[in-house]
Amino acid sequence: MTDKPGSTSPSAALGILPLPGTVGAHSALRQIGNTPLIELTHMSPKPGVRIFAKFEGTNPTGSIKDRVARALVCQLERDGRLHPGQRIVEASSGNTAISLAMVARQRGYKVCVVLPEGVPPMIADTLMLFDVHLHWCKPLAGMRGAIEAAEQLAKDCGGVALRQFQNPLNVHVHETETGEEIVRDLPDVDVFVAGIGTGGTITGVARRLRRHNPKVRIVGVEPHMGERLQGLTCLDDHFAAPLFDISLLDRRFLVTAARSLQLMREITAREGLVAGVSSGAALHAALREAERMDRGNIVVMFSDSGWKYLPSRPWDAAERDDPDLDEVHWW
Ligand SMILES: Cc1ncc(COP(=O)(O)O)c(C=O)c1O
CATH class of the missing domain: 3.40.50.1100 (Rossmann fold)
Structure with a gap:
């Protein structure tokens, strides 16, 4: 049960996705x-x-979504799509929003999150602590509704959509x-x-x-x-x-x-x-x-x-x- 020689991707070493040079050793x-x-x-x-x-x-921030938020934000930076103070917009039921808020605080961006009504109050309270702008959507619209709302919001506010689902x-x-x-x-x-x-x-x-x-x-x-x-x-x-x-x-x-x-x-x-x-x-x-x-x-x-x-x-x-x-x- 081992990998075939040559089957490992070049990025197989841990910590693969290179972080920007401006990220400190103890960040x-x-x-x-x-x-x-x-x-x-x-x-x-x-x-x-x-x-x-x-x-x-x-x-x-206590969830797997820290990995995803870090990777997606760093990709946007590498692609030159973010500038200091820019807004990042995402639809999330909680964890991705909190992870994105943490990464954005570290890198100097603002965050807008579309949240379905009914998430536990602690999640909204935590996001407010991170100074995230919250936009509520009806839970009946489901995740698809939240994603569409986030796309529209990104257009309206000139922000960049994170798009973890795509x-x-x-x-x-x-x-x-x-x-x-x-x-x-x-x-x-x-x-x-x-x-x-x-x-x-x-x-x-x-x-x-x-x-x-x-x-x-x-x-x-x-x-x-x-x-x-x-x-x-x-x-x-x-x-x-x-x-x-x-x-x-x-x-x-x-x-x-x-x-x-x-x-x-x-x-x-x-x-x-x-x-x-x-x-x-x-x-x-x-x-x-x-x-x-x-x-x-x-x-x-x-x-x-x-x-x-x-x-x-x-x-x-x-x-x-x-x-x-x-x-x-x-x-
Ligand atoms: C608590 C929790 N468990 C599981 C998942 C599912 O992970 P994935 O989106 O990678 O399928 C999520 C996604 O947000 C989550 O927040």
Whole structure:
């Protein structure tokens, strides 16, 4: 299970995408990535099956989107499309907006974000702390509506659209950084599980893992149709993520918000990690995969830490099995 000679891309070394020379040695931008692979020793249903979380909560703003925001902003700079004080516009349900705000503060740009109404109050509060301009859109318009609104806003305010949903760099960064780190830290991965939002994470990491071991099973996780799970999109809803390569998937799991929240709590109670709601969703699929195996290694993507969700106590509704749960926007 090794890469064929010559099959590694020239950018396979870690920290691949060159940062501008003006980024200092101790800049927050250099602290992005190289996240730990943490074994979940208390969650595996069988002794021979080991489950490892790729824990993105250690990134500066606590999510995997720091990687994407850094890469996309640096690309815009390299292309000469940004000048000091310029506005960058993006549609986001939270994490990308916070990551973009951090990178933009570091590099001297302003940020406008189109957010669906109903995101947890902590996310809007955090963005205001970063001095981000917020534009709300109706949640019914979905991610497609938010993206269209962001495009229009970029035109109206003379800003530059970040376009994480369309830019292939969103996949490339996970192939050459996130996936590369997993291969480095655990060469024998049998199953990889990740939630699907833009599709950047699962597509990029799957490509890197498959190049290393063509037999690795790739498992995608989505919310049920019409249900909202922060960061994730349902492939059966009307929004198609253009970057997502469905041909890489061996299996798709549709996970309920209630189960994701229950597992989010269990991760903290049993493993001592505070992970986000989509980590709970991904873990549900990882546990199902583990039940089907006798032995092997599963890597499950924990895309963010859970701290920002805590003030809204999302699991209260889940525990009451609240019929209104689907109406609550746990993005
Ligand atoms: C918490 C969380 N999990 C998972 C994802 C999905 O990642 P991707 O957009 O790379 O598919 C996102 C995306 O925003 C997210 O915020």
